[in-house]
Amino acid sequence: MYLASLHVIAGEKVLPTWLVLTYLLHTLGELCLSPVGLSSMTKLAPTRFVGQVMGLWFLSLALGDNLAGQLSGEYDSSNLLSLPGLFLKIFWWGALGGLAMLLLTPLLKRLMGAVR
Numbered sequence: 001m002y003l004a005s006l007h008v009i010a011g012e013k014v015l016p017t018w019l020v021l022t023y024l025l026h027t028l029g030e031l032c033l034s035p036v037g038l039s040s041m042t043k044l045a046p047t048r049f050v051g052q053v054m055g056l057w058f059l060s061l062a063l064g065d066n067l068a069g070q071l072s073g074e075y076d077s078s079n080l081l082s083l084p085g086l087f088l089k090i091f092w093w094g095a096l097g098g099l100a101m102l103l104l105t106p107l108l109k110r111l112m113g114a115v116r
Helices: 002-009 017-044 047-072 080-112
Strands: none
Touching: 002 080, 017 047, 047 080
16 A cells, blocks of 8 residues: 555556455455464463453454554545555554564463463
């Protein structure tokens, strides 16, 4: 979307395929993550706390949606030049989150023990 916004700022028209592909990638990512995350929550949680842990899983999704809304709420529709900066900011926050998850992976694997 960053590249598409640069074309828009240059005065060119962009195809709606950019938006369709962005939605497709988001949907495919969610479809890949959700079943694995839900399965992990039920495997790792003690039996009596499965309901609470599932609630925490959905709470984390709600917090992520809230943060995304706050981040994109900074966009000023009257200032089209701020659009590429917004997409870059969203990218960098996502990359930072992904890096943090990669760094935490060894610790989480140790804490999981024999659960696979």
